[in-house]
Every structure is written in C-alpha cells, then in structure tokens.
Amino acid sequence: MNMEYLSTQPYKGVRDFYPEDMAIQRYIFDGWAKTAERFGYARVDASIFEPSALYRAKGQENEEMVNEQTYTFTDRGDREVTLRPELTPTLARMIAGKRHELYFPVRWYSIPNLYRYERPQRGRLREFWQLNADVFGDNTIACDVDMLVYVANIFKDFGATLDTFVIRVNDRGWMNSVFDSLNLTDEQKRAMFLLLDKKNKITAAAFDAEAKEIIGADFTLPSPSADSRIMQTVNILHDLGITNVVIDPAIVRGFNYYTGLVFEIYDTNEENSRALGGGGRYDNLTEMFGGDPITGIGFGMGDVSMVNFLITHQLLPENLTPAPTLTILPLEEIAAGEAIKIANKFRAEYIATVVDATDRKLGKKLEHACDDGIKFALVLGSDEVTSQSYTLKNLFTREQTTGTAEELIKKILS
C-alpha cells in the first residue's frame, strides 16, 4: 500500500479512554449515578444533535455563542444542527414535550457528553461529560435546600469531608430587588451582574470605582434580611449539618435564565481555583415551547473537575482498572476446545477468565498476566487434561493450589 502513515493522536481537545482512563471515568459516573438515585432522580438522556434554534432562541448573546463556541453545521436536509454544548435546553424541550403526561415535581439526572468549540486548556476540553440534576415543578425552599443537600452528598459519597469544598450561594431574585430599589435600568443591572461576577478577582477599591461608574453613586451591597429566602436556605442547611455553605454576592452565574438561588462549588485547595460545578433556579425555561411556565432548579459539574478534585484530596482509589481474575495457558499439545471447556467452568461461576493459546513463551505470558493485574494462572498440559486435576498459581503471592476445577473455583471465590 502506497500511502503516508496516519497519526495515532486523537482529534485536538478530546481524549482517548484506554482501560485505565475508562476505569476512572466509570468510577466517577457510577458514583454520580448512585448519589442521584438515592436522592430520587431518574436518569435521562437525549442525542448530541439538537436544532441550532434551541440555543439561538434567547437573543443576540446566544447567537454569538452558537456561532463562535459550538460545533454547528447544516446537514444535507438543510437543517441547522448544533452538537449540544449544555443539556438544560434539551431538558426543557423534553419536559415541554411531555408536560401533560409527567407528574410534577419531576427529578431527572443525566451524564451527557457535551461539545464546545474552544481553545483546549486545563479543565476545558472540546468534548467532556457533565453530571446534570434538575427538579422541575417545585418552587419551595425545601426544594432549594434539598438540591444543596444532594450536591454536598455527591462529594461526601466520594469520601470528601466538608472542609475540602465550599458551597457559595446567592439569590438572583434578591439581587434584582436590590437593583430595583436603586431604580437601575436593565442595562445597568446587567453591567452590575458582570461586575459582581469578577468581584473576587479585583480589589475592593476597583470594584467600588466601577460600581460608581455604572450606577452614578456609591454602591453598598446590603445584607439579606433574616427572613429572606436565601438566609432561610443557608440557616436550614447549617442546621442540617451542611456547614460549608456561605453567601457570596459574587456568585451570579453567566446564564441569563437564573431567577432565584444560584450556587457554585469550590475546592478549598486553591490549586483548583475554578468552580467545580454550579447551578441555580430558573422559572421560565420552557417558555420558548409555549404553554405555562415551569419552574426548575438545576446543577451541573464536569468530569474533569471531579477527577481533579478527587486527585487533589487523594480520594481516587488506586487499582481501579479491572483485570480478568484467571488466565488459562494451554501448552502446545492441548486442543482449543479443552482449554475453553475449562475456562467456561470458571466463567459459569462469574470468575472473569481468559484463554491465551498464542505461541508466546510461557514465562512471558505469566509475567505479562501479572503486570496486567491478573491474579491467577492455570497452565494446562496433557497430564492435567487426563487427570482433571489442575494447578492454580497465584501470580501475586506465588502460592500454588492443586485440585479439580470445582475445588479451584472455591479457592478463587474464597
């Protein structure tokens, strides 16, 4: 064949998942699934393909996002398609599509793969996975509180203690009422939200100066009153033992659609300075599909953030990569059927078993099996086949046991 050789590198900004990478991903996804289900969320998903209109729907800002930060193309049927950059619009579409069949409150979670066209950097990839959990049709404080109890438990269930992460909360509704009391225009409000968003990254003096420029007067953020929804939420959480919740006016979240509680989770280790995840309450997400508004609250966090957090706090177990338990190594004289017949006895008892009848040297096979994490080996010669008595080698301890297949199965399972 006359050709240039292809590169073995993956496409820019995406990952290959070899068994050791996949084992970590499955550990995270399985953990996410278990906590979500314990809190009563049902798993859903949809396609990566969505009509681009779903993301353009909310005006100029979204137009730019779709055009510049997503994978968007026109298919041969002249449909404009976007690879989903987030799941929330899809969930809104699915909720709106079955609003008359669903019983509210609806609690859904999902672990979708998402796509963003951006310059790859630490913690930001073009393809990533994200845990999403949402409750639709419940606007109570109990629902806000329970969402944050759930979020704290995601971390706790991976073994994290409350001193390793902090939940920063704010209330867009309360912020809006503060701005309303100052008679700010929509444009001024918007500018103030953008300024608050960078509050923790600039000096107090710089913040005050910019605020004054926006509203034309000195700006002092009042504290929320004791009976405000956000204070009640925080107090209940503290009372429930979720003591790592703090009010932070700098939490505004980028998306326009949040209307109430907003929150972000941060690692207390400053090496991980970006938010680990976040979310908030929205009250009109299905409006683009018509019908009465449906309230909701949602949370999202990425797979890369989760892995970084677990590594930082030494919470990622070692040796996650699964290996077969037993390798059967038939000598040259042994027929294929004999080796597989014995393998099937172990497999029938749910012992993960492989057969290696290749002509590689026995010593190498044993060495590589051990390096791959396979614990037991059974070398099969004609004596063993005749006597139906086999010798099981423990490749980790070098211990040997001889017996029938039934006896060795008991040994392995013990």
Add this chain to the structure above:
Amino acid sequence: MNMEYLSTQPYKGVRDFYPEDMAIQRYIFDGWAKTAERFGYARVDASIFEPSALYRAKGQENEEMVNEQTYTFTDRGDREVTLRPELTPTLARMIAGKRHELYFPVRWYSIPNLYRYERPQRGRLREFWQLNADVFGDNTIACDVDMLVYVANIFKDFGATLDTFVIRVNDRGWMNSVFDSLNLTDEQKRAMFLLLDKKNKITAAAFDAEAKEIIGADFTLPSPSADSRIMQTVNILHDLGITNVVIDPAIVRGFNYYTGLVFEIYDTNEENSRALGGGGRYDNLTEMFGGDPITGIGFGMGDVSMVNFLITHQLLPENLTPAPTLTILPLEEIAAGEAIKIANKFRAEYIATVVDATDRKLGKKLEHACDDGIKFALVLGSDEVTSQSYTLKNLFTREQTTGTAEELIKKILS
C-alpha cells in the same frame, strides 16, 4: 417575548431517552458490560470526533462512504472531522498508538455512540450505540472459538435459549483460496463476494446465472474439508454445546478488511430478518499507522437490534424504570428542614427518598407517587414531628405501619 414557539421534537433520526427509555438502555448496556467482563474484556472508549483521514484511508469506496454516509465537516482550524460511523478504525489507532506498551493478546470492549447520515428506518438511526468487542494479537483457532462462545453468552446471559438465534459463519480466507484455485482476478473475486452477499435473497437459478456471468463457467461452491480451520471451529463449538452455529457461504461481511472467520447472528424469528450483529478476523488493521501488522478479531452489535430481539422473545423485564422507594409529604405547617432531616435518615440507609413540599393536594401527591412507582409514603404533620413517631403507607398494598424512623427503615429494608 415575541417569538415563534420551537418544536419539542428531537432532530431527525435520533431519540430522546425519557426515564423509561433510559432504563431499557441501561439494562442492555449493563448486561453487555457484565458478559464482556466475565470473558476478560477491558472497557475502552474514545471521542466521537476523528480525523476524516481515518475513514478515507482505504481507497475510493471509503471516500464515497465518508462523503455520503457520515457527518463530516471542516472545523475552524481547517481540520476535516468525521463523527465516528464505526469504532474499529479508532481501536486500530489506539492499539497502534500504544503498541509498545500493551501486552498482547489485548481484549477490549466498548459501547460507543456512532453516527451515520442515512435515511432513518426500522433498526437504522442516525445516532445509535454499538457493543464492540475485539481481541488483538491472537490468531489462534482458540481465539476464534472463544469469540463465538462469548457472542453466544451475550444472548444466553439475557435469558435467550440457543433456539432463538443462530450464528452463521464463513471464512474469507477459505473463500479466497477457492477463488484462487479458479484463477479469478481481483475484480471477479469482488463481484463474487457481492453476489454471495445476496445469495440468500435470490433464487438458486439466479445465483448460478450471475456466477456464470462473472467467472465465465459454472460455479459450484465446494464444501470445506474436515481439517479446514472453519470446520474445526464449528466442530469445537458444537462440542462445547454451542450447537446453533452453521456454515453459510453467503456470510461475507461488507468490509474489505476481513481476512479469516466472518460471522453474523440472526434471530430465528423471521420478523427480525436483518443480522443482529456480526464480525470477523482481520490481519492488517493497523497498517495505515505503520509498523508490523497486528492481527485481530472483532464483534459488533447495535442497541436497537438487541432491544428488538429481547422484545420479540419476551426477554425484556417489565418495570425496569427505577422509582424512589419513599416520598416524604410534609403538611403545610412543617418547616423544610424537618422534612429533609427525616429524609436524610432514610437516605443514609440507601433508601431512595424524595421530599415533596409543593402545595399540590395530598390526595393527588399520593396518587401520582403510586403511578410513578414509588412504594412508600410518609405524611409528615406536627404530631409526627413532636412524637417522632411516623406512619408509613405502602402505596401498593395500602398497608400502614407506625414507628420511629429506625423502625420504619427496618420495615422498608425487610
């Protein structure tokens, strides 16, 4: 907001996965994972994005496939990208990329999402999932046999008996040697493979006429000799109790890369007339990346085929959709924190619990919880909070039990 309402329909040829759909998908994927791991396969994956060159690499035929049957576009960095239509080229890329670090034989499985731009029809969608299992670096008969033992066990592990499916096998190597003995040109061989591919759909007379036209003489397919690899493979399988394996010269598989054993699985119920899955042996898959050839054997089957098979044979369990076990329904006077505090006691014992503090009517809440499959309800009033004695309703049997949270936990877990 002044706008046209958006459709709630998904993009053409793809599916939304509501909880009931997702539960079926997870049942299939979990089953696939369990069998693969019992046979010693390690799970891998990669991105949906691949350089288009990976699929164009093998000549004109693939050029057409990429241009007409895939989602292919040029990104803003001028890279031509294809959404993977199959996993095998990706696996070849990953194997080639780590060929010096891996111990062969390597056994990998994957459940990737794949994309094909084609007219949606029964069993063919634009987005689908596929089980892939491959063994690299093992060219023994034992490996061929064990792959088919594994394939039979995928079905058996879902409860299927051997009379519900048949494994049709053939050997491209043997077919080639038959054609070589007739001195056929490459073009004649190719035409004969295409003709064999449709053998089971045309009359014997039509087949004979077309064969004569291609090779210029009457064509009679000889039977493989008793010591041929394909006959040995089938005999060992029969001996191992996999009796539903038959040799079928019409099994040639579309892909050019198969060089030895090829096989397809069929439902014995003729309603499902398309192959449920298939695969074969290839001996040069990594050649486009350079280096010595690596032999391999692979199997693939789609999620839609699997679901259709299970439904046809009544092997899909009912009530797969998970529901929370318990719903806590606080009356109006109950503070949010109280209800969640009690919910957390049940959650700590891994009882999936939700709290519904919305102002919907209690009767409706109980009715909908039952319809959603929630088994227990706990109505929380001030008497219950004061006495710490609660009444648990079994929504399925109407049975009621009163006791402390600890007593009710025992009741639910029993």
